[in-house]
Amino acid sequence: MGSISGDSTVDLDGQDSNAHEEKIFVAVRLRPLNERELSKNDVSEWECINSTTILFKNTLQERTMLPTAYTFDRVFRSDASTKQVYEEAAKKIALSVLSGMNSTIFAYGQTSSGKTYTMSGITEYTIADIYDYINMHREREFVLKFSAMEIYNESVRDLLVLDGAPLRLLDDPERGTVVDKLTEVTLTDSNHLHELLSVCEAQRQIGETTLNELSSRSHQILRLTVESETREYVGAENTSTLTASVNFVDLAGSERASQTLSAGTRLKEGCHINRSLLTLGTVIRKLSKGRNAHIPYRDSKLTRILQNSLGGNARTAIICTMSPAHGHLEQSRNTLLFASCAKQVSTNAQVNVVMSEKALVKQLQKELARLENELRSLSSLANSCGSSSALKEKELLIEKMDKEIRELTHQRDLAQSRVEDMLRSGGEYQASKSWVEMNNHEKASWASEYSASEASEIIDPLRSDVASRTSHFSERYEGAISSRIEDQFPENNEEQFLSDDTSPRLYIDKYFGPDPCQGWEKIAQENNKNFEDNCKEVQCIEIDFTKQNVISSAPSPQKGDNVSGQSPCSLDNDAYFTKRETISSAPSPQKGDNVSGQSPCSLDNDAYFTKRETISSAPSPQKRDNVSGQSPCSLDNDAYFTKRETISSAPSPQKRDNVSEQSPCSLDNDSSEPSVNVARSQSCAAILTTLMKSPSSEEAEESENTSQDEADNQEKVSNVEKVASIGNLCREDSQNSDSSDCLNDEDQIIMTFGDSDRFDMGDEKTPKKPEETADVDSDKTQDTKQSASDWQAEFERQKRKIIELWDACHIPLVHRTYFFLLFKGDPSDAVYMEVELRRLSFLKNSIHGVRVVKDDQYYTQASSAKALNREREMLSKRMLKKYSVKEREALYEKWGIDVKSKQRRLQLCRRLWTDTTNMEHMNESASIVAKLVGFKEPGQAPKEMFGLSILPANSRSFSWRRMVTGCLTN
Ligand SMILES: Nc1ncnc2c1ncn2[C@@H]1O[C@H](COP(=O)(O)OP(=O)(O)OP(=O)(O)O)[C@@H](O)[C@H]1O
Numbered sequence: 001m002g003s004i005s006g007d008s009t010v011d012l013d014g015q016d017s018n019a020h021e022e023k024i025f026v027a028v029r030l031r032p033l034n035e036r037e038l039s040k041n042d043v044s045e046w047e048c049i050n051s052t053t054i055l056f057k058n059t060l061q062e063r064t065m066l067p068t069a070y071t072f073d074r075v076f077r078s079d080a081s082t083k084q085v086y087e088e089a090a091k092k093i094a095l096s097v098l099s100g101m102n103s104t105i106f107a108y109g110q111t112s113s114g115k116t117y118t119m120s121g122i123t124e125y126t127i128a129d130i131y132d133y134i135n136m137h138r139e140r141e142f143v144l145k146f147s148a149m150e151i152y153n154e155s156v157r158d159l160l161v162l163d164g165a166p167l168r169l170l171d172d173p174e175r176g177t178v179v180d181k182l183t184e185v186t187l188t189d190s191n192h193l194h195e196l197l198s199v200c201e202a203q204r205q206i207g208e209t210t211l212n213e214l215s216s217r218s219h220q221i222l223r224l225t226v227e228s229e230t231r232e233y234v235g236a237e238n239t240s241t242l243t244a245s246v247n248f249v250d251l252a253g254s255e256r257a258s259q260t261l262s263a264g265t266r267l268k269e270g271c272h273i274n275r276s277l278l279t280l281g282t283v284i285r286k287l288s289k290g291r292n293a294h295i296p297y298r299d300s301k302l303t304r305i306l307q308n309s310l311g312g313n314a315r316t317a318i319i320c321t322m323s324p325a326h327g328h329l330e331q332s333r334n335t336l337l338f339a340s341c342a343k344q345v346s347t348n349a350q351v352n353v354v355m356s357e358k359a360l361v362k363q364l365q366k367e368l369a370r371l372e373n374e375l376r377s378l379s380s381l382a383n384s385c386g387s388s389s390a391l392k393e394k395e396l397l398i399e400k401m402d403k404e405i406r407e408l409t410h411q412r413d414l415a416q417s418r419v420e421d422m423l424r425s426g427g428e429y430q431a432s433k434s435w436v437e438m439n440n441h442e443k444a445s446w447a448s449e450y451s452a453s454e455a456s457e458i459i460d461p462l463r464s465d466v467a468s469r470t471s472h473f474s475e476r477y478e479g480a481i482s483s484r485i486e487d488q489f490p491e492n493n494e495e496q497f498l499s500d501d502t503s504p505r506l507y508i509d510k511y512f513g514p515d516p517c518q519g520w521e522k523i524a525q526e527n528n529k530n531f532e533d534n535c536k537e538v539q540c541i542e543i544d545f546t547k548q549n550v551i552s553s554a555p556s557p558q559k560g561d562n563v564s565g566q567s568p569c570s571l572d573n574d575a576y577f578t579k580r581e582t583i584s585s586a587p588s589p590q591k592g593d594n595v596s597g598q599s600p601c602s603l604d605n606d607a608y609f610t611k612r613e614t615i616s617s618a619p620s621p622q623k624r625d626n627v628s629g630q631s632p633c634s635l636d637n638d639a640y641f642t643k644r645e646t647i648s649s650a651p652s653p654q655k656r657d658n659v660s661e662q663s664p665c666s667l668d669n670d671s672s673e674p675s676v677n678v679a680r681s682q683s684c685a686a687i688l689t690t691l692m693k694s695p696s697s698e699e700a701e702e703s704e705n706t707s708q709d710e711a712d713n714q715e716k717v718s719n720v721e722k723v724a725s726i727g728n729l730c731r732e733d734s735q736n737s738d739s740s741d742c743l744n745d746e747d748q749i750i751m752t753f754g755d756s757d758r759f760d761m762g763d764e765k766t767p768k769k770p771e772e773t774a775d776v777d778s779d780k781t782q783d784t785k786q787s788a789s790d791w792q793a794e795f796e797r798q799k800r801k802i803i804e805l806w807d808a809c810h811i812p813l814v815h816r817t818y819f820f821l822l823f824k825g826d827p828s829d830a831v832y833m834e835v836e837l838r839r840l841s842f843l844k845n846s847i848h849g850v851r852v853v854k855d856d857q858y859y860t861q862a863s864s865a866k867a868l869n870r871e872r873e874m875l876s877k878r879m880l881k882k883y884s885v886k887e888r889e890a891l892y893e894k895w896g897i898d899v900k901s902k903q904r905r906l907q908l909c910r911r912l913w914t915d916t917t918n919m920e921h922m923n924e925s926a927s928i929v930a931k932l933v934g935f936k937e938p939g940q941a942p943k944e945m946f947g948l949s950i951l952p953a954n955s956r957s958f959s960w961r962r963m964v965t966g967c968l969t970n
Contacts, residue, residue, distance in 0.1 A: 020350075025317040026343045027074040027089035028054055028336070030324050031114040036211075037325040044324035046332065048077045054336070060326065070336045072343060078324060082121030085319060093317040094126040097226045098133055100242035100351035104249060104309035108280075108338060109321035110331035111253030112212035118319055119250040123197070123222060126246065130226065131190045139232070144187040145225040148200045149179060151301050152218035153272045158183050159200040159220070169304055176312075177304045184225070197222070207266055215253065217269045219276065219302050222248040227354075241354040247309060251277065251302075254331065276300040280310075281338055287311040288344035315349040318342050795825050798833045800917075805840035807916045810868045813875065816913055817929040820922065872912070876905040878932045891928070 033044055043059045054075045056068040074089050096103040105122055107115035134142045148159035155166035160183040168180040187193050205217040225245040233239035252273040279300040286295050287310060297303045297310070308314045320339040322332045806816045819836055823829050879888060892899050897907045912928060915921040929935075 021346050021348045022315065024342050024345045024347060025074075025089065025093055025315075026072045026320065026339050027076065027085065027317065028070070028072050028320045028322065028339055029076040029080065029085055029114065029118060030054070030078040030322060031117070032078040033323070033325055034112070037323065037327065040327065042325040042327050044078075045326050045329055046322070046324040048075045051075065066333060070340065072320075072339055082118055083125065085118060086122045086125040089319055090122045090317050091125070091129065093315045094122070094246050095129055095133070096315045096349065097224065097244045097246040098130065098228070100244045100353060101349045102244045102246070102308060102314035102352070103349070104247040104306065104314050104316045106249045106251065106309075106316070106318040107321060108251050108318055109253060109335050110323065110328060111209065111215055113253060113321040113323050113328075113335070115253060115319075115321050116214075116216055116250050118321055119248055120201075122319070123248045126248070127190060127193055127224070130224070139230060140228045141231045143227040144193070145184045145227075146187055146193055146196055147182050147184040147223045147225075148196070148221070149182055149223075149305075150204055150218040150220045151276070151305070152205045153269060154276070154301055156182075156301055156305070157203075157218075159203045160185060160196060162203070169301060176307055179305065193224075205269075207269065209266060212253070216250060217252060217266075217273070219252050219273075220248075220250045221305065222250075224248075239359060243352050243354050247306070247314070249306065249309075251280075254334065276302045279303050281341070283310050284338060284341045284345060287346075288341040309347070311345050311347060313349050314347060316345075316347050791827050791830075792825060795823070795829060795833070798837065799823055802833060802836050802840065803916050803922060805837070805844060807913065809840055809843045810865050811840070812868065812871050813913050813925070813929050814871065814933055817926045817933070817935065820926040821930060821935065872909040873906060875912070875929065875932050876903075876909040879905040879908070882932050882934075894924075 030046055030048065033042060045057050045059055047055050047057050049055050052073065052075055053069055053071045058064070058068065076085050090105045093103045094105055107119040109115050150157050150159055156169065156179055158164040158167055167182055170178050170180050172178045185196060200222065204220055206214050207217045209215045223245050225243065227241050227243040229239055229241040254274060254277050279296060280303055283295055283297060283303050297307045303310060309316045318339065320335050322335045819832065822832055883891065889899055891908060892904050895908050895911055897904050901907065912925040
């Protein structure tokens, strides 16, 4: 022990007493082959080629891509003594405790590799050196304290107490994790310590495994705390004490159940051991990559207790022990991998100086006097400079600001509600009909007639008023406002996370577009242009859909009906026929007839036939009817027939009346089914409305599906469903989502035909009985009679549907809460709900094999189960801030969470928004999330902030006009 000599208490072996960052010291120790290994003729696979490098000999010439040489701070051959290991790998760090620095020596390695053998030696040598040092430094007074614990099956036991109960871990703001009620014995001398070590040895959980008769089944942490102060100053006023601890950590060995042949208790122990070592490995690996990574200290008690030693403020050495035997090759490699990571980890140890109580009191008194002086000088300054009046002035300013904020908000609300009123009542209908009283046709017609200039007329004066007030307001109060905002949203990671998604303004800007007030002008300007485009786009969609019904119809006797002229029935497998007919003006009847003039029947497998026809004059009713003229019922496997017709001019009334004169029921040649009677009016929007809502068209599809069900050949059914799915998609999107996003360009849809599991938008698709759906006119009448109470029912239905979709699409809880609080049951909610449903339908579709290229980024990015889990974790953290202990306990009870269970907050947050059918649960969830993220009280969600800002930033893919048009159809 002669090396302990220094005169200084804080300078051992040239160590610097100041805080310094250093890497963990990593050494590897090979043990000799043991008897068991020798008896199996196992060979030694590892060799230390110098004092720092260990080499894989590969005696058996196995092919391996793994590294063969590993370098560490020190490697020890199997004939090295424990004393040598101590001197060269552990001593320096262990004895840092004498200079006031915490330190830890770990032994890590697989079972039976020699951890306990090494660690007990190191502990002995350290103790001996410490007592030697104490004896040599009589000028200082030392107090040594000892504690010992083991972590057995994830519970912490006091090794100095016989049959003690498991101990709890507490978080101390200053000391980090502490073991509650752990015995700490003040040592009288080294013998005393040795006695206690014997107690620990006797107490520790030992068990026999195939690999080690005395296998340690727990992690053992022995802690020796050394306090010292200069004798001369003991009891003096300004003396200070050095205090630090050294931990001797003998980890349980990693093991493979198959190798240790463990079962029952041993197996359970082994699982706990491996799990905690895995966490230790993860902590080390993450630390080795940098301190910013999320370090899972809390995942195991071992890492929690040793947090300071793992990248913290304790000097640390890890001695990795390994068996050189070939039979343990894999485990040895794992050990070396762990050692390699550990080598990269830095710690930042510092000297812990504890002031004496007297010195502390003295210092505090000084500080108090200084503060009192400051206060006195401040109050005299206040009296002389009239700072109280300055304060008053500021208060008045704040009051004024508040008033102006209220006034501005009021103005904006007023402006929006005026515009909304105007939009709802709509020109000539205003006097006679309310919005809910209008039928879809009327709504759509109104939408088409309402012009941009009219909108601007109303909006412009309001906008300029609001703008001038806003600029005046921000000029004056910008500084004050931003400081208020900073107060409300302080910067830290968690807050950042939440403010990214939940700060009302940021949230809305990010996901719904800019401030509504700023969007009006653009909207008004784009109105006319967009509306034209939209009509075209929507027409494409709807006619496309109609055509599919037509395709399904029986051929008409007219010449024009049999455009393809031949049944696709005989299409070979995988062949399909796509027909597009673009009619830019009224086509002649002749021209459209027998357009293809060729049978697709003769197409070979995998061949397809795409036909485009441009017709420059109005088509005759005959021509437009039954374009394909063939039932796809008899399509061969995987063949399908798609026909699209794009019409950019207003068709003649005759044509419109007969567009789908045939019932899709005739798919099975069942002419008794009600026929589709889709009328096209002069107005684009009217066409849209009628087609979209026509129960006949729905029925047409249903009938088609029904008849498919009846068909013998199930394969054919699936083929037809594939065709129908395009129609369904079009219809869904035109009804429920941004139609132009979906179909204004064929390239915007990528269909996965193998996936028929389409998104079900709800009740609309429930097959209706023929008598319920036969007559479009009767539906129109019903539309007209729709009352506010109908809306209530519809509102509830839509709300539930949205909730289900939120759940299915893993929509962030903050988002759900915002919208949930937004929905009040007013007819004006229709707009918000519509937008939400559309986006969710896109998302759901994209999950189910249909990718919409222009999909809303937010929905595709934010909506994942993983993101949702993260959000729940973040929310659970906020519970500490937002709920008192009592409130939390009340919540746990209410939500059926055991108050004694672990991770109660997380448990609660994991339950939020899960019971989608229980509206009380939804309300409760919304209210909790709202509180956690600081939304307004439930029922006061900032609806006005959403207003028309439901427009996304990308106005090209989503226009106000389109949205309104879409809403009209429901
Ligand atoms: N370097 C060594 N020289 C000689 N014998 C050794 C050496 N290392 C370990 N041994 C012997 O190997 C056996 C297993 O050692 P030890 O109990 O220390 O392993 P361990 O890694 O602690 O195992 P476990 O994780 O199962 O507790 C013991 O009998 C021990 O005496």
